[in-house]
Amino acid sequence: MSRLSKLEQVKNCSGEFVLAVNDTMNVLNGKWKLPIIGSLLYGKKRFKELEREIPKITPRMLSKELKDLEVNGIVTRTVYASIPVTVEYELTKSGNSLKTVLEVMVEWGLQHRKRFIGKRRRLEKTLWR
Amino acid sequence: MSRLSKLEQVKNCSGEFVLAVNDTMNVLNGKWKLPIIGSLLYGKKRFKELEREIPKITPRMLSKELKDLEVNGIVTRTVYASIPVTVEYELTKSGNSLKTVLEVMVEWGLQHRKRFIGKRRRLEKTLWR
């Protein structure tokens, strides 16, 4: 491991701690990752099921985001040779363990809102409208 | 609070839990937020100090990101009427408490890498090169 402290690594944009934070950020990044992961935390789902469950997502984005998540080891894609083919998406162990991370983020977000209300009425630019 | 469960809120892109996660995501979002916050976790800093500490950031981006952070209650900007003016940026209570969140993200990231190595050699698209 590097001699730099954790915080020094952060400000220097280098080191395994920063890599780790950024892996996490990257996995959750983009408008649709959270809804997809949230939906899959309930259990495996098929493409059309996800499309129906997640309001306003286009098949193009769903396909792209699922590919991202698969490539980064967050979901598995299983094709069954039924006729017509069936495809199922399921969270990996890593994917499921994101729940803990999300819970901490919820906690921080709620606390921050509590502190922040009274100073400003709303947070700028919330992703979900 | 909504009748929807936490997870239902996530997949539906609605509800206070999702708002909370997204506040958190939004605060950390962008290429330079993490280095800036990381740097400020050491204590207050002036504009040029940050510019020097964070490799390759342009004043334009530093200015913009600091403004974002200020508007969202993560840093305070204090102007001292010295000659010439001195400007100091400092983390708010919310800003400092992000440390906990970052630690959980580090933890998940490291675990994920451990699990993932052996399946693929590297994670796609790490933000910091």
Next chain:
DNA sequence: TATAGCGCTATACTCTTGTATAGCGGTTAC
């Protein structure tokens, strides 16, 4: 035969993020 569902892909566009480069008005040091 026609319609609908499945699991997508293709094309083309816009909108947001980030980069590159230059410069401003002020002050201090040589």
Next chain:
DNA sequence: GTAACCGCTATACAAGAGTATAGCGCTATA
């Protein structure tokens, strides 16, 4: 006076993320 530091802003551009819309090959149902 001229060079350098401070705390930025302006302009122009490039790249990436997200949207809109259409359609593919397949099958099951009416």
